[in-house]
Amino acid sequence: MSDIARLTVIGSGTMGHGIGQLAAMRGIEVSVYDVDEAALERARKSVETSLGRFVKKESISEEESQAILGRMWFRSDLDEALSGSEVVIEAVPEILELKQRVFTDVDARTAPDVLLATNTSQLSITAIASATANPQRVVGMHFFNPPVIMRLVEIIRGTVTTDEMLQRTIALSTQLGKESIVCQRDTPGFITTRAIMALRLECIRIYEEGIASMEDLDKAMRLAFNHPMGQFELNDYNGLDIALQGSRNLREAYGERFAPPPSLVARVAAGRLGRKSGAGWYEYTENGS
Numbered sequence: 001m002s003d004i005a006r007l008t009v010i011g012s013g014t015m016g017h018g019i020g021q022l023a024a025m026r027g028i029e030v031s032v033y034d035v036d037e038a039a040l041e042r043a044r045k046s047v048e049t050s051l052g053r054f055v056k057k058e059s060i061s062e063e064e065s066q067a068i069l070g071r072m073w074f075r076s077d078l079d080e081a082l083s084g085s086e087v088v089i090e091a092v093p094e095i096l097e098l099k100q101r102v103f104t105d106v107d108a109r110t111a112p113d114v115l116l117a118t119n120t121s122q123l124s125i126t127a128i129a130s131a132t133a134n135p136q137r138v139v140g141m142h143f144f145n146p147p148v149i150m151r152l153v154e155i156i157r158g159t160v161t162t163d164e165m166l167q168r169t170i171a172l173s174t175q176l177g178k179e180s181i182v183c184q185r186d187t188p189g190f191i192t193t194r195a196i197m198a199l200r201l202e203c204i205r206i207y208e209e210g211i212a213s214m215e216d217l218d219k220a221m222r223l224a225f226n227h228p229m230g231q232f233e234l235n236d237y238n239g240l241d242i243a244l245q246g247s248r249n250l251r252e253a254y255g256e257r258f259a260p261p262p263s264l265v266a267r268v269a270a271g272r273l274g275r276k277s278g279a280g281w282y283e284y285t286e287n288g289s
Helices: 014-025 037-056 062-070 078-082 096-109 125-129 163-175 192-208 214-224 231-238 240-254 262-269
Strands: 006-010 029-033 072-075 087-090 115-118 138-143 152-157 179-183
Touching: 006 014, 006 078, 014 029, 014 037, 014 062, 014 072, 014 138, 029 078, 037 062, 037 072, 062 072, 072 078, 078 096, 087 096, 096 115, 096 125, 115 163, 125 138, 138 163, 152 163, 163 179, 192 214, 192 231, 192 240, 192 262, 214 231, 231 240, 240 262
Parallel strands: 006 029, 006 087, 029 072, 087 115, 115 138, 152 179
Antiparallel strands: 138 152
């Protein structure tokens, strides 16, 4: 199976530009598409900052950094962004109707042999694919934040995803330098979101019951289980609003064991969404520390 030479990422947010940067660092030409020009400029600056950190750590040279940027285009014209791409990876917010609209549009603008992947962490691949005329080419490709660092890609097969498209997705993950796991059934939360959400909610409940502080719970995760971050730290990094929506989605599927704890609901209602808002479970300075 030949390597991918060109791909498109739909959505320029944290995951979108991160996936684009990852692909460019692996030698792939990338178009990052967004309807918002200001968002595209923020994405470009974020990639430049990230590459600057790699240069500072001497992981790549300044010349390599410039070459990576040279393989990335930030576009607000969808047809230009899709031109010549063999793979399209959607990375828009976790709203089913929004993703369906994106896939309807992209499906109509691309050849039937172009792989269409969604970076959802929990929404039904089959439901997203149902908005297309070619649902057999739609697959889940769940990257983890930040995509340039995290080593795993969770691949999810939709009800009608073909073996060929599944194997192409596995091959692309390998080309991107990632290990992959395959969720063979399109079930809510897949593998990783279902497992980590159970752990996260239980940590919050232990905190709410006054059994342990957030700091000690995070320390337990880091030192007892060798996790790089504790659950409160990780929740702040990814966003409390995302965790709350994930909890509600899984509650619908699996019942009260995934009910959102009151302290999570209250923080989101107060606008304490994590690092991106300056406060979540912890408080952050302007530089995010």
